[in-house]
Amino acid sequence: MDKQFIDKGKLPPACVEIEDAVIGSMLCFQNSVDEALMIISKPEVFYKDSNKNVFTAIQSLHKVGNPIDLMTVSAELRKLGLSEATGGDWYLMELSGKIASSAHTEYHCRLVLQKYMARQTILFSSQIIALAYDETTDIFELMGRWQKEFDNVVDYISTGRDTMSFPAALQNLKQEVELLTANKEEVKLVGVHTGFRRLNKYTGGYRNQELIIIAARPGMGKTAYVLKCAIENCKIGVGVGFISLEMSMQQLTARAVAIDTNFHLKQLLKTGFEHKEYFSTYTHHQERMKEYPLYIDDSGKTDISDVVIKIKILVRKYDIKIAIIDYLQLMTDRTVKGNREAEISSISRRLKALAKELDIPVIALSQLSRAVETRGSSKRPMLSDLRESGAIEQDADIVQFLYRPEYYKIDIDVDDYDTSMQPLISAGANSEVIFAKYRGGSTNTTLLKWIGDKTKFVDVECEDDMREDVDVYEVKALPCVSPADAFGEPEKSNNGIDF
Structure with a gap:
């Protein structure tokens, strides 16, 4: 039995x-x-x-492709010097004698894995608590360690995730093609809205598990x-998380309006x-936009572990x-002790892993x-310009x-x-969206x-986007109310004297 659990008096x-x-x-x-072996990767489980x-x-x-049965496992235990500590051939025969079918192996493995995750959570939480009491502990490094340990345990959730069969993948592809083909005049999305009709036609939308990088020089309009x-996603009820670093x-709300x-x-x-009169127009839009499922975090916590948690x-x-994360170069990774390039590399890998784990697109x-500025001719960016x-x-x-x-004038x-x-x-288009990698x-x-x-990009093919006027909604005057109507007639006492 593990010592850390004995010390606590609990099994x-x-x-x-x-x-x-x-x-x-x-x-x-x-x-x-x-x-x-698809679910359990190490003996410590x-x-x-x-x-x-x-x-x-x-x-x-x-690992070496040898057959696995009672005889070969017994021989391997002796070779590794573990036979006596295990209980010898008698223990192997006892285990095999209890099994009549392999029907529930996967389910049983996941139960074993869950118990291991519980033990690991108790172990690292106890260590974190002990360190938190230590006055010499750097609390920020401790939080980074906590997040790293927690992520290590959470990673086991995806271990052994079922791999989609090729026939199933072919069927999914057929459904996507059917969706795209159903009505060529109307844009069909197989992912989430990009925000622009032309981009939707080209991509079919940003898809789950994708990491999308939107890059430009400062002031070019990335946030817009x-x-x-x-x-555009909020308009159709699709929830959006926006991490603003x-x-x-207030600035983002004004830009959104x-x-x-x-x-x-x-x-x-x-x-x-x-x-x-514009206040009535603003109120109209306020009532409409307050229903948008847009969740903005502007707390300014820049560490990748904090961003992942959010x-x-x-x-x-x-x-x-x-x-959506605005923006990548403001992020840090306390777990990386090296140069800035190594830190950014770690951050981009974790963002891609996050997109796959949560099965959503992540835009950074x-x-x-x-x-870009020093080039003499065209200022169009290239992949080598990524900072x-x-x-x-x-x-x-x-x-x-x-x-x-x-x-650039x-x-x-x-x-x-x-x-x-x-x-x-x-028609007025004056900006390029360059897909440098797709x-x-x-x-x-x-x-x-x-x-x-x-401060916005618009699609010249969309009439609503191209409208320039401000709709003015009728301002209804508030009714005038006399003091008597507002407060009522003064009450009188029984003897006719006003209170």
């Missing part, structure tokens, strides 16, 4: 009978060996020492771009409204379907290096660059674009319009 979580069933099944049935030893022998035989994505809740209405950002943050809480509490904004780490390019499923020629020349894009330029298809460039005074 550790364990199910020895189920452990015996798992080991016995592995000794008798080859399919049980494969199922168990077993609580009983004898079962740890037998599993070690089975794992050793499996992803806020448009967030708002730079802007405050400017993007989703025809108010100018300057009106909302600096000058106020020119006409009092997003997991948002998924669990609000069932968000997409997470990223800065570009100053190399601080090539790992971002490696981990991302999609890398998009935002490029506005007017940012460059005039747009219609002749620079192919014939399919020229009508968009004529695992779901070929690289491509599409065009949007940037409206600077409203």
